[in-house]
Amino acid sequence: MAYTTLLLAVPVLLGAVWVADTCRRLWRNYSAARTIGVPIRIIPFSPLNPFWVLLDRKVLSFIRHLPYGDNSFTRYNWRGWEVEDRYRSHHEMGDIWVLVTPLKNWIYINDPEALMSVFRRGVDFPRPCFVNEILNVFGPNIATAEGQSWKTQRRVATHCFNEQNNEIVWGESITLAGDMLRYWSSKSSVKTTADDVRTLSLHILSRAAFGKSFKFVGHDERDQSASVSNNYKESLQTILENCVLILGFGTEFIAKPWLPHKFRVVHKAWVSFRAYMTNMYEEEKRAFDEGRMTDQNLMTLLIRASQDEAKTDGGLTESEIYGNMFAFNFAGHDTTANTLTFALYFLAANPDVQDWISEEVRSVLGDSDVSEWDYRSNFPRLKRCLSVLLETIRLYTPVPVIKWTNDRSQTLTVGKRMLVLPPDSMIAPSYGAVQTDPRYWGPDSLEWSPLRWVKAGRPGYEDSNMPERGAFIGWSEGTRDCPGRKFSQVEFVATIAVLFKDWRVSPVTFQDESLEDARRRVMNLIKTDSFAVLLLQMLHPERAPLVWQRR
Structure with a gap:
């Protein structure tokens, strides 16, 4: 008792x-x-x-x-x-x-x-x-470093995200988006939009980050038997799709033999991907020492920029190179894929915006073959395509950045008041508020309207209509803003241009439902189905199948 x-x-x-x-x-x-x-x-x-x-x-x-x-x-x-x-x-x-x-x-x-x-x-x-x-799954990186270490990593990262790499992103995005469009248009309806977009983003990253090109494979065509133990792409995909397990439990714990099989598969992917990066690192170091030029991608650029930095400022350690490659892949994959998924569903519910961006793409690119689409001359003119990205991020920012006061009080003027903020306080920029406040965005601030970002004019020659500084902080601001901002914009714009130049997308209508009802249902799904897992995303986009039709 x-x-x-x-x-x-x-x-x-x-x-x-x-x-x-x-x-x-x-x-x-x-x-x-x-x-x-x-x-x-x-x-x-x-x-x-x-x-x-x-x-x-x-x-x-x-x-x-x-x-x-x-x-x-x-x-x-x-x-x-x-x-x-x-x-x-x-x-x-x-x-x-x-x-x-x-x-x-x-x-x-x-x-x-x-x-x-x-x-x-x-x-x-x-x-x-x-x-x-x-x-810090693979090592320290730009997202976790502070002080001099962060300054070195930021300087090296800036060398990597350059116009030459953006050209690679542009070309790969066009090719893969075309493959994805052919897959989607061959089906009576598509339930796997989010999954296919993740594959697209993964393959673009594979080329831009590691110099590895892969043909787009739709969800229903994928080889489910591919092994993560000997396949670089499958290893990376397994890691990115199971980040919650790795980040939540750590790489050592998920290797325990008594855990469910899925945990061990993820650990095997982590081991395989690290081995791949190690081999690539050693190969690029030898090429650098021998004065040989190799493929230009984020990994080789990171290694070479670090080797150059090492002559004067110590460069990056091997662990920091691995850590930053993971940070680039994690941030660049999920953020872009989730945002593109949001955008495609917004577009499916807004056919007038589809017509608006198609008009621009046709005006800028005409009847030229996609092989002739030029990054440097075409990308800056596709402002309507870019506005779709900006407007989607305005309403659904994937990675809100936070600050803090650290160990001392700080003063801050808000409006007409100077306030003293105590030590150890988290500072949360209110993305959901400042990016939708009618004071800065007008009475339709809660509506998805890419037109607000462009001053009306001749398609392909319009000027951007940017808000007040601080009212839009989709990629953060200041010295610690996102170094991959242009990378994500190029990937998104190229993909949208391919998809909507000659095609349109609509939601599949359910029984006794009009097309207009279906569009309202999609808008409601976006509003009610969006949730932060690791990043903000639509949880069940498959509940609204889409259909692609030629214009």
Whole structure:
């Protein structure tokens, strides 16, 4: 009896200790937040709590059905709440407010000038690199480095993302998009849009990053028996599609023999891909020492730029080269693939925008063969195609960047007030708010309208219509902005140009449904099916099959 009582008492005692400690931490952080003098909301779990991240939506979906289920906990304590909330909280509380959590305070800012000040003052408001430490799967990288190490890595990365590499991205995107279009147009309907777009993005990265070209293979044509142990492409694809396992559990843990088979497959892919990078690294070093020129891709450029840096500034270690290649692939693959998926569904629901971009592509490229499409002369003129990317990222930013005050207080002017932000505070640029606020985007700010980015004129000769600095921060700003910005833009624009020059896409109509009803259904799916897993994405795009038809 006593033993049973003890067994029951232990979890109760541990729960009481956790509650007491959480209350203590909340009170400490609440006291710090009060010194700022702005509105405050309180939630019981930190967004950085890995266990809560796995449970948040399931727990909150239950709590919302209870009396008083609409509160700060259910409103703010889940991944991706900012996309659903948009600018509502800031219109209720002002351009700056604080979310108090047990771990750290999160300061949300919706003022473009204040945001640009945060991005420019990189020393005062550094990136909280500890948040990205899970990306050190293959080694330290530009997303996790600080100080002099980051400066060296950034300088080397800048050499890699150049116009020569963009030309490779342009050519590979055109070829692969054409293959993907032929696959899609051969089918009565396509349910695998997101999967096929991921394959497209992977193959473009394979060429641009490692110099390996692969023919596009649609979902239904893929060889499911391909082994990750001896296939570079399959290894990388397995890693990118299972990043949650690697980042969440670590490479050593997923190798345990008693775990499910899938874990061991992912570990084998990690081993295989690292071996591939090691071989490529050693081969390129020998070529560099012998003065031989090799294929120009991100890996070879990274190695050669690092070797050049080593003469004066130490260069990158082998581990840092591997780490950065993974960071480039992770960031460049999922962000572009998810954004392109969003864009294709937006376009399927908006045939007028399809006509608008087709008009531009036909005007710029005419009847020329795709082999004659020139990056340097054609890409800058395809502003409508680029506007589709910008507008999609405006509403569905895949990777919101955060800052923090580190170990000291910082002053920041928001509106007409100069505020003192306490040490150890997270600074969260309110992407969902500032990029949809009617003050900066007009009364239709919540509508998807790529036309807002282009000043009306002759197709192919129009000027861009850019918003106020700080009102759009899709690739971040300041010294730590995304080095692959142009890479992603070139890939996206080339793909859209191929797909919509002579073709159009529509949603498949269900029984007793008109085409207009189907388009509204697709727009509703985008709104209700978007969720942050590792990055923001559509969870079930296959629920809205698409059909491609020649114009």
